[in-house]
Amino acid sequence: MFSPGPWTVAPDLAGAPDGSSTLVWLETPPNPRDPTQPPAPLVKVQRAAIDGTTGAVFDVGAIVERYVPSGVPIDVPIVATGAGGVTAVAWTYTPERGAPQVKLAFVGASGEPGPVVAVGDALADGLVGSAPLSLGVDGNGTATLVWEGPNPGRGGAPAVFAARVAPGAAVRATLVAALTAPMSMPQVAVAPSGVAWVTWRDQTEDAQVARLAADGTLDGPQSIGERTAGPAVVAGTAGAVAAATDSRTGGVVGVRLPAAGPLLAGTFQGGSSAPAPDPRSLVPTIALPPALALGPDGTVSVARTVADATDFTSIRFDYLRFQQGATTGSPQPLAEPPAGGAAYLPALASAPNGTVLATWAQTRRGVAIAAPAFARIVAPDGSLGPNLDVRAQTVLGASGGMLSSPLMPAITDAGAAIIGVPSSFQSLPGSGFETRVLDARAPVVSANVPASAVAGTPVAFSATASDPAGIRMSWDFGDDSGSQRASVSHRYAEPGTYAVTLTVTDGADNQTVVTRKLTITPRVAPPAPRRAAALKVARANRRGARVVVGGSIARSAGGTVTIVYSQRIGRRTLTARKTATIVRGRWSATLRLTGRLARATGRAKVTVSYAGDADTQRATAARAVTKARSKLKKPQKKNARGRR
Missing domain, CATH: 2.130.10.10 (YVTN repeat-like/Quinoprotein amine dehydrogenase)
Known part of the structure; x- marks a missing residue:
């Protein structure tokens, strides 16, 4: 809650990216004879943090040289904050003699204003003020101010001027357009x-x-x-x-x-x-x-x-x-609004994620001095949220005969919506101004949903979410079931494609919805266990350079076995390899040794391996090679003549 003093007039609010806000207003004394009141309306400024904590109220400057009676139209101050957080205040000062002057001051982080800068001359409207001002601040902290002023080149005829003002730098004013009539x-x-x-x-x-x-x-x-x-x-x-x-x-x-x-x-x-x-x-x-x-x-x-x-x-x-x-x-x-009612003075503000905040004041029947303030969130896809009652009575005040804007929305980088609400009619004792902070940011969500799973098996879902206003989660698994837990396991009875939806809602009813597709495949019966190969090497006989190998294997086995003959010769082990086809549980092969293996003597072995198939397990067996004995010819007896 800001704390303007009595007889507050014409507030203006600017929101900063960090969620803080700056209010500027006029305080007009009701009685010039009261020594406790300033001699002229003063521009006041105050800053507030996003949690509502307010700083001190500072005087920026007077808008007129001498006291102005209550009820006389006066110029309103304006405030703007740039993307870099720099804030500037502008207003029109009317001296007792001479043309009105456009002035500007930058506001520090504490809300304390800096030196006042004279920007240029403004057009007098015959009473006290001049044409309205407009102000903006860029990311580097340079303010751009536009206003109507007298054009010296055309005898003081009205013109639109713009000036760029940087803290501590010289003012650069530009003639934007010459006019033939004021109130542009x-x-x-x-x-x-x-x-x-x-x-x-x-x-x-x-x-x-x-x-x-x-x-x-x-x-x-x-x-x-x-x-x-x-x-x-x-x-x-x-x-x-x-x-x-x-x-x-x-x-x-x-x-x-x-x-x-x-x-x-x-x-x-x-x-x-x-x-x-x-x-x-x-x-x-x-x-x-x-x-x-x-x-x-x-x-x-x-x-x-x-x-x-x-x-x-x-x-x-x-x-x-x-x-x-x-x-x-x-x-x-x-x-x-309901029948006979009216909505007044809409305002819009856009958030970094594309969310839009709309505000307005609404009456039940006709024009009223005080009216309830409302807001509405527009999602980035353009869908309209429900009407949000700001729970405050705002003021439909008058300024120079024009209906003044009662609500001043701004959205921070963090997604908080700041709404400024004048809480009493201008120029009356007890004037006030307050802010309502609405959470315009949806929860930040990360969901883990698998792309596929098997029917009847557990499927794990998990999610993490964060939001300053707190969260609640809701899973919809797409099969008429769901869960409120962040991490959950679920089984799907039937195969198919399911839309899994996670809805995360924060304390301000902002929602983030994540939808993923999950494909459930039919459950396949596990294969029957494979049989043991029962691989055996029945014989491994060598006769000269020929090695005859044979054996048996389970009748379920098919394909081939690989036979490796190995023998150590010196420091090396030499091998010979051959495959044998399995036929009804039997296999055999003859290896023909060459080179050094054919000439080698000593111990050797054969290793037989089977790679396995859908019905039979893989297996390996070995056997030492035996050498076949040579058959010796019996000596023939000599006959009587000495011949054999």
């Missing part, structure tokens, strides 16, 4: 690289855009739409997008703006109503500027206000989504 409502969006885009509406109600490079080079202006309300502009790492509402049809027209090259890259449109056939008849919708958000992948989100021209109290919002390359989009209801 200039807007700026700044990319982290420092490229800035400026949009405004000229005297013919045409939307214009120009690009300001980081070095101050100006491209444009160019028209992006005729007869428009707006335009709005938003920037990201890949460029920017500008969009406006066509005053004739109520549809949204937009254009993509690259950071380099041609100024305009591609147009898109959606939600248009049919033009009225009679120029004097009412257009079926009231044209109000759209709210924009730009995702990291280039997806554009638009919140379009839709109001019946005959009943302005009946107001709703449509959501349009344009992916990269899309030129058209179809609206879907974003905020639909």
